[in-house]
Amino acid sequence: MPELPEVETTRRGIEPHLTDRRITAVTVRQPVLRYPVTPDLADRLCGRRITAVRRRAKYLLLHAGSADALIIHLGMSGSLRLVSTNTPAGKHDHFDLVLDSGHILRLNDPRRFGLVLWATAPVEAHPLLARLGPEPLTEGFDGDYLYRRSRGRRGAVKTFVMDSAVVVGVGNIYASEALHMAGIHPSRPAGRISLSRYRRLATAVQEILSRAIEQGGTTLRNFTNGEGKPGYFRQHLRVYARAGEACPECGEPVLARVIGQRSSFFCGRCQR
DNA sequence: ACTGGATCCTGACTGC
DNA sequence: TGCAGTCAGGATCCAG
Numbered sequence: 001m002p003e004l005p006e007v008e009t010t011r012r013g014i015e016p017h018l019t020d021r022r023i024t025a026v027t028v029r030q031p032v033l034r035y036p037v038t039p040d041l042a043d044r045l046c047g048r049r050i051t052a053v054r055r056r057a058k059y060l061l062l063h064a065g066s067a068d069a070l071i072i073h074l075g076m077s078g079s080l081r082l083v084s085t086n087t088p089a090g091k092h093d094h095f096d097l098v099l100d101s102g103h104i105l106r107l108n109d110p111r112r113f114g115l116v117l118w119a120t121a122p123v124e125a126h127p128l129l130a131r132l133g134p135e136p137l138t139e140g141f142d143g144d145y146l147y148r149r150s151r152g153r154r155g156a157v158k159t160f161v162m163d164s165a166v167v168v169g170v171g172n173i174y175a176s177e178a179l180h181m182a183g184i185h186p187s188r189p190a191g192r193i194s195l196s197r198y199r200r201l202a203t204a205v206q207e208i209l210s211r212a213i214e215q216g217g218t219t220l221r222n223f224t225n226g227e228g229k230p231g232y233f234r235q236h237l238r239v240y241a242r243a244g245e246a247c248p249e250c251g252e253p254v255l256a257r258v259i260g261q262r263s264s265f266f267c268g269r270c271q272r
Numbered sequence: 273a274c275t276g277g278a279t280c281c282t283g284a285c286t287g288c
Numbered sequence: 289t290g291c292a293g294t295c296a297g298g299a300t301c302c303a304g
Contacts, residue, residue, distance in 0.1 A: 003297060034280070034299085058298075076298050077282075092282080111281045113298060128299095155275060164299075171297055220297060221284080240297095261277075263295080
């Protein structure tokens with residue numbers, strides 16, 4: 001479900017409801033997620049106030065008065081919602097953070113590819129975070145960087161930009177969209193693309209992600225922003241999930257093809 | 273160091 | 289209606 005815009009949308013949605021609130025209880029209904037939920041979370045969190053809600057890549061980081069953090073990842077199907085304390089838990093509601101405001105931060109994740117883990121400071125050194133590439137919307141990410149990192153790589157450029165060791169947050173939807181905007185064929189070997197084209201790609205990635213965040217993310221099935229509202233970027237998708245429809249640039253039918261085990265959408269005429 | 277493939281899990285949808 | 293098969297917004301691990 002969530003790529004960077006959806007996770008950032010979630011972060012923005014929940015942050016004002018969490019900051020300065022005291023945690024009164026922690027409920028784990030299903031400890032078997034991608035990794036086992038850290039035991040004893042209640043001991044670490046109860047009675048403490050939430051001081052920051054950060055994001056790194058697609059990971060949400062909740063701080064409660066220290067540099068240690070609770071890491072939450074939504075996987076493919078996860079979502080976080082704020083509900084009132086008396087809301088009964090439904091199917092796949094695996095984790096609750098009960099607040100003194102009368103609200104609960106509730107994690108729902110049907111496929112259970114998400115995770116809830118405690119990370120001691122420095123959080124950046126946690127194994128899940130240590131090897132991540134730069135954030136696409138901050139300094140350190142540009143076409144020169146992509147060009148440098150791509151030399152010698154023979155795999156498809158789409159797989160390359162989705163590699164979180166290269167740049168974080170670019171998932172299957174926005175990879176297709178950014179490559180279309182940049183006019184680059186998704187199957188082209190990453191190491192055989194010029195610097196000027198990587199500059200276009202870097203700009204495209206940033207534009208697509210920024211616009212998607214402005215629209216509250218993309219809702220394909222059931223993504224919501226923490227207050228139960230969907231994202232509105234779906235209508236702006238130009239090629240993703242539009243196989244057979246006319247390319248908005250040239251009118252040729254959009255093609256679908258599996259690249260790196262992921263479905264990919266592109267225009268065979270605009271993208272070379 | 274890079275690459276392709278298998279893998280975790282449930283639900284929605286398609287075609288018979 | 290039922291059932292089997294396919295696919296899904298992620299990311300790690302493994303063998304080669």
